[in-house]
Amino acid sequence: MCCAWFILSPGQILKGNATGADRAVGMSLVGFSLLLFTYYTVWVIILPFVDSDHVVHQYFLPREYSVILPGIAALILLLCVGTFIGVVTWKNRRPKVD
Numbered sequence: 001m002c003c004a005w006f007i008l009s010p011g012q013i014l015k016g017n018a019t020g021a022d023r024a025v026g027m028s029l030v031g032f033s034l035l036l037f038t039y040y041t042v043w044v045i046i047l048p049f050v051d052s053d054h055v056v057h058q059y060f061l062p063r064e065y066s067v068i069l070p071g072i073a074a075l076i077l078l079l080c081v082g083t084f085i086g087v088v089t090w091k092n093r094r095p096k097v098d
Helices: 020-049 055-059 065-091
Strands: 003-009 012-017
Touching: 020 065
Parallel strands: none
Antiparallel strands: 003 012
């Protein structure tokens, strides 16, 4: 049985099981990640060794995008993490006591 443990506050623990919808979403995310990893691996590692006039090249973007797209994804990830940290810090700030 799969259980998830979440710590709510000191001394208080909530035990919960994943529902069918949670499992379906989780499995779809795992499947999407596996598909994306396989596509990128074939694109970056295997495709350079295949002749450029082979029919398989029509299913992949040009090679320069193999650097540009992960760079853009990394920038978006850093922006989201920075925004999250900023919002949490802003909400948890204490008023100045003079």
